[in-house]
Amino acid sequence: MHFRLWIRTLVLAVCGLTLACAAPAQAQSAARFTIGEITSKEECKYFLESEYQHAAVATPWLYASKTSWRSWWVKDCVSRFQTMRSSLEAALASTGRFAVGPGGYRISVTIQDVSGGGPAPANPPVGDRGYAFSKTGIYTSFTVTVIDGSGRVIHGGLATKTVETGARINADGSYAATSMTGDAVYGVLQNEIALAVARIVAFKVVPLAVTDLDGDRIALNYGAPLLKLGSSINVPSGSGLRSLRYSVVSAANGSAIAEVEGDVDTSSVRVGTVVTYAEEDDPAANGRRYDRMKLP
Secondary structure (H helix, E strand, C coil): CHHHHHHHHHHHHHHHHHHHHHHHHHHHHCEEEEEEEEEECCCCCHHHHCHHHHHHHCCHHHHHHHHHHHHHHHHHHHCCCHHHHHHHHHHHHHCCCEEECCCCEEEEEEEEEEEECCCCCCCCCCCCCCEEEEEEEEEEEEEEEEECCCCCEEEEEEEEEEEEEEEEEEECCEEEEEECCHHHHHHHHHHHHHHHHHHHHHHHHCCCEEEEEECCEEEECCCECCCCCCCEEEEEECCCCEEEEEEEEEEEECEEEEEECCCCCCCCCCCCCECEEECCCCHHHHCCCCCCCCCC
C-alpha cells in the first residue's frame, strides 16, 4: 500500500515538473510584439485647420458633422494615439499566437493622410420614378514597419482604409439619409486601422493558411476579430496560376470557416495552403469569381 502511494506521488511529481517545464517553453515560442510609435505625418492641429476651414461658413449642422470626428482624431493624436494603440494590442493578443509587451519585435505606424467625412452630398432632383444615391466616407493612408532587436526593418506595409460616414438615397419622390456622430466615426476608424495593421503583421509572422477541408468549405488558422463574416479570402489552386474566391461564413476565436464562391473545382486545395486576405476596400476584394469560359 505504501509502495503504491509512493509510486503515485512520484508520478504526480514528474507530471507536475513536466508541465512546469513545458509551459515556459511554449510561452517562449510565441512571437512577442511591442507597439512602438504611432505618429501622424502632419501636426495634430492640421486636421482641424487645413482645407476644412471653409466648413465654418456652411450650416452649423454641416460644420459640426465635418469637424466633430476630427476633434476626436486630434484628441487621440495629441495622446500619441493611445486609443488606437490599445485596439492594436487587443487585436494581436486576441489571436492567442502572439504576446504583447516589452521586448521582441517593435511595430511602428505612421498615418500619412486623412481626408473626407461629413454627410453625403445632396442628390440632383429626380422624378416620380427616378433614383439617385450618394455616399461619403473617410479615406486614410498609413504605413507599417516591423523592427527587430538590432534595429533592422524586417517587414513593412502600405495600406489604406475607407470608412463610410453617410449615405443618401432618393427614390420615387422620397429620400432617406444616414450619418454617425463624431465619436462613433472615430471609434470605427481607429478600430479598422488597428485591425488592418494587426493583419499585416500577424499574417507575415504566422501566415493565414488552410487547416481543414470539407467539400466546398475550408477551415482557417485565424478567426475573429481579424477575420470577419463576409471577408474575402483568395486561395491558390492547382499550380498556383488560378485563385479561388472564398467568403468567411463563420468566425470564432482562433479559427474561421470559409465557403467557396461559385461552382468551381476545389479538389486541388490542400491543407497547409497559404491564402491571402483581401481588405474590404482593396481592389482584390472585387476580383474575378468565376473562370472565363470560351463559347462554342
